[in-house]
Amino acid sequence: MNDPLVIAGKAYTSRLLVGTGKYKDFAETREAIDASGAEIVTVAIRRTNIGQNPGEPNLLDVLPPERFTILPNTAGCYTADDAVRTLRLARELLDGHALVKLEVLGDPRSLFPNMPETLKAAETLVKDGFDVMVYCADDPIQAKMLEDIGCCAIMPLASLIGSGMGILNPWNLRLIIDNAKVPVLVDAGVGTASDAAIAMELGCDGVLMNTAIAAAGKPVMMASAMRKAVEAGREAFLAGRMPRKFYSADPSSPTQGLIGS
């Protein structure tokens, strides 16, 4: 099926985007990402440990930017300024690469986004030439504001980051999807395969996840399950589900030709 996900003018086959945190080691990271089929992988930007373990392998040696679309993120940033600085460093690190994931957090306990700071950072980044995929609250009005600023993908949470609580407000997601002309991806909250399928059946263009795979009992197997769930959910959405009916007076088998009639 030719059904690409187009983000900032580039077409991707996979609608599953994955994070690279919380894995046991780089080998497991790579194996899980391969099993997920993801083409876009998100990474965090952190200070190097100067003088410590100079021979330590680098994440980008395990996930070469020639093979994967690296999506640097601003996880851990609580102000627009920190997020913008982090992504300018990321652009330098990745030789001018423009596609980024903006997230500005508001609260360390819930990791809920700070939307005023997110809007502010989005404006600066779009003006500065970045292609901004933006993590946001599931608020259709602010999602539209982010789109109007020029973000290339809107990424509302389904539930809190790392919570695995699934899709808590499908109707808000539907409002965001129905309003948007750019891709809408669920970012955060997916716990298991059915959550990913539900997001896609709602009409999301993709799903971004990390903990649901990395914290599974068998991360590589869960990565494979997520790949199938995203594909299944997408096909179900495109196929169009049957209407819900409390009762059906319309059985699947013929009502004529029964023996003894």
Place this chain on the structure above:
Amino acid sequence: MIQVIVNGQPEMLAPGLTVLGLLEARGLVGKRLAVERNGEIVPKARHAEVALTDGDRLEIVVAVGGG
């Protein structure tokens, strides 16, 4: 000597040391990293010419696992 804050830590460095010189001394040349000096990016092409001055604040970052 000059004092430079490198990744939040004060360091005493030789006057005239360049960004490239600092990276060389730390075994970081050739690694995928990015440098910010006093809030401004120092592009890779300029690492050899930008000399550090007293009171500079440097950030040297890499990509790590994250979601």
